[in-house]
Amino acid sequence: xxxxxxxxxxxxxxxxxxxxxxxxxxxxxxxxxxxxxxxxxxxxxxxxxxxxxxxxxxxxxxxxxxxxxxxxxxxxxxxxxxxxxxxxxxxxxxxxxxxxxxxxxxxxxxxxxxxx
Amino acid sequence: xxxxxxxxxxxxxxxxxxxxxxxxxxxxxxxxxxxxxxxxxxxxxxxxxxxxxxxxxxxxxxxxxxxxxxxxxxxxxxxxxxxxxxxxxxxxxxxxxxxxxxxxxxxxxxxxxxx
Numbered sequence: 001x002x003x004x005x006x007x008x009x010x011x012x013x014x015x016x017x018x019x020x021x022x023x024x025x026x027x028x029x030x031x032x033x034x035x036x037x038x039x040x041x042x043x044x045x046x047x048x049x050x051x052x053x054x055x056x057x058x059x060x061x062x063x064x065x066x067x068x069x070x071x072x073x074x075x076x077x078x079x080x081x082x083x084x085x086x087x088x089x090x091x092x093x094x095x096x097x098x099x100x101x102x103x104x105x106x107x108x109x110x111x112x113x114x115x116x
Numbered sequence: 117x118x119x120x121x122x123x124x125x126x127x128x129x130x131x132x133x134x135x136x137x138x139x140x141x142x143x144x145x146x147x148x149x150x151x152x153x154x155x156x157x158x159x160x161x162x163x164x165x166x167x168x169x170x171x172x173x174x175x176x177x178x179x180x181x182x183x184x185x186x187x188x189x190x191x192x193x194x195x196x197x198x199x200x201x202x203x204x205x206x207x208x209x210x211x212x213x214x215x216x217x218x219x220x221x222x223x224x225x226x227x228x229x230x231x
Contacts, residue, residue, distance in 0.1 A: 033217040045206060045222035052217075091159070095217045101164040101174055102147055102210070102217060108158050 002027045004094050006107035013082050014115050021077045021110045023092030029053075034068065034075045035093040035104065045091070051075065082114045118143045120223035122207050128229045129197055137192045137226050139207030146212040148190035149174065149220070150182065152203040159206070165190055166212060197230045204228075 003026040013019045025034065036048040049059060051068050059066045063080045079086055089111045093104040120141045129135055141148065149164035151174075161174030165184040179201055181193040190209075194201060204227050208220040
């Protein structure tokens with residue numbers, strides 16, 4: 001069965017610090033997809049990135065970067081020079097195309113608090 | 117603007133009073149789904165629809181109904197709400213991808229309180 005673990009339930013940093021959010025997943029499929037979503041205090045879920053299991057290239061988007069390592073089943077998310085606006089709950093999610101319903105399995109989320 | 121909309125955003129109701137939460141997307145997505153988010157339990161899928169007139173149960177379908185008569189709309193129906201259905205509900209949509217997992221885009225959420 002698929003599973004996503006975000007061991008850090010809460011992280012608090014001071015503005016401009018770098019912070020890494022960990023995500024470890026379990027799957028028996030060779031083809032799968034990983035996602036990160038952001039849930040700001042207003043409550044909506046905002047898509048950040050999608051990565052398939054065949055693409056292990058790291059990705060950078062502005063202050064955000066993602067490190068995908070199949071060898072350790074991890075898909076970690078780093079925010080460089082954090083800002084107060086980055087305060088949110090971040091969810092890592094996994095999907096296996098073999099599953100009916102395209103269901104996303106979410107981790108428990110990491111609440112990031114960035115203090116000025 | 118490409119988006120998923122939900123209405124209402126906030127709803128307080130009483131046990132047993134039927135309600136419908138609407139979901140609409142303007143991206144011509146075939147796939148739509150409903151999730152609920154609860155503290156300590158995370159996000160769980162309620163129902164999904166691969167296309168018009170094709171719906172199926174997710175992980176937690178009890179107490180809910182859905183319909184997909186048009187491609188853009190996927191309403192969630194609670195025929196007899198109970199307090200354990202108090203939750204934050206999200207609708208999501210995506211292309212079906214033909215074997216690939218496309219990105220699901222979520223609506224803004226509906227906070228439901230059942231008294």
